[in-house]
Amino acid sequence: MKGDGKGRDDMRRPGGRLATDAKSRLQQWMQVHQSWAAIWLEGIDPPRRVASSPSVTLLMVTNASSKTGGGEEFGFICAESRIAAKKKEREKECARECVAALDQVPLDDMRSWFQLPERSDTKQEVDPKDLEQLTTLVSKRCPRVTVELPEPTSFVLVAAMPWGPERSQVSDPELAVLERFDTGFAELFKEAKRVSGLVRKQWFLAVVRAREVNEDGRSLTLGIGLATDKNFAKARAVHSAAIRAQIITESMFTKARPAEPAGGEAASTTAKLPTPEEKAAALVDANSSVGATAGTTSTNVASTAAAPGPAS
Numbered sequence: 001m002k003g004d005g006k007g008r009d010d011m012r013r014p015g016g017r018l019a020t021d022a023k024s025r026l027q028q029w030m031q032v033h034q035s036w037a038a039i040w041l042e043g044i045d046p047p048r049r050v051a052s053s054p055s056v057t058l059l060m061v062t063n064a065s066s067k068t069g070g071g072e073e074f075g076f077i078c079a080e081s082r083i084a085a086k087k088k089e090r091e092k093e094c095a096r097e098c099v100a101a102l103d104q105v106p107l108d109d110m111r112s113w114f115q116l117p118e119r120s121d122t123k124q125e126v127d128p129k130d131l132e133q134l135t136t137l138v139s140k141r142c143p144r145v146t147v148e149l150p151e152p153t154s155f156v157l158v159a160a161m162p163w164g165p166e167r168s169q170v171s172d173p174e175l176a177v178l179e180r181f182d183t184g185f186a187e188l189f190k191e192a193k194r195v196s197g198l199v200r201k202q203w204f205l206a207v208v209r210a211r212e213v214n215e216d217g218r219s220l221t222l223g224i225g226l227a228t229d230k231n232f233a234k235a236r237a238v239h240s241a242a243i244r245a246q247i248i249t250e251s252m253f254t255k256a257r258p259a260e261p262a263g264g265e266a267a268s269t270t271a272k273l274p275t276p277e278e279k280a281a282a283l284v285d286a287n288s289s290v291g292a293t294a295g296t297t298s299t300n301v302a303s304t305a306a307a308p309g310p311a312s
Contacts, residue, residue, distance in 0.1 A: 022095035030164040035065040038163045039174040043155030056082045056155040059094035075113020104252045114224045114240040125231035137245045152206040204230045206237035
């Protein structure tokens with residue numbers, strides 16, 4: 001059923017009176033929706049940063065439900081935070097962004113969720129024609145909107161943990177989710193965790209944004225792609241954006257966040273991020289022993305601190 005803010009879809013949204021913050025609201029959502037789950041991911045960027053001091057936090061809310069004719073549908077919502085120094089603040093930012101994203105769309109329509117391509121439809125990089133078709137589709141539904149695909153952000157994963165109501169039918173749910181995005185990674189990560197080591201393999205997060213062409217410049221996340229290859233991540237982002245573009249409406253932008261700050265304010269919010277020179281140096285240092293693709297990835301045992309415990 002397609003939700004429109006009324007009826008069944010409205011009933012399945014936790015009321016604001018019961019939730020004191022974004023984290024609590026997400027917990028309520030997952031209590032209502034048995035097919036939903038969530039995981040926290042902690043990463044380091046640049047790669048040579050100490051593994052016991054993560055600087056990147058991701059929150060992924062997943063929706064795995066059975067298809068009517070058999071099989072499974074899988075979708076996800078993802079938010080990333082890397083500005084705040086404290087893990088707790090990064091988690092709050094991720095939770096707020098996920099709640100805002102879920103508030104914008106009909107919850108019961110799987111096209112609202114970012115989806116992975118079928119194995120038979122997997123592309124290793126973005127086809128310019130696909131981007132053109134996406135822009136055309138978005139323009140037809142929202143004439144005053146442009147499509148943006150900036151370069152992906154990157155990180156090395158150091159910790160993953162489930163969050164939310166316990167689902168007894170799934171063991172190590174965080175590993176099951178990671179396996180969907182990179183076959184074979186779950187086994188490497190589990191072994192690295194057992195010996196307090198680290199899988200020195202970079203992950204890339206690509207985001208396709210739809211942005212209004214006006215003074216407000218409000219944006220909507222149209223697609224997200226997560227992969228261990230930069231071009232693969234971008235291709236996945238465009239694929240998920242093409243699906244979500246089918247339900248995009250101008251009203252969604254009234255709930256979208258304002259344009260990014262400009263001038264001095266923008267400089268202050270990004271001051272803590274590493275400079276391009278620092279990231280380039282770090283990548284050279286990391287890739288000399290890591291390799292940029294799955295074929296050269298190894299599980300290295302390092303003297304890292306224990307992975308962070310489950311988020312509260």
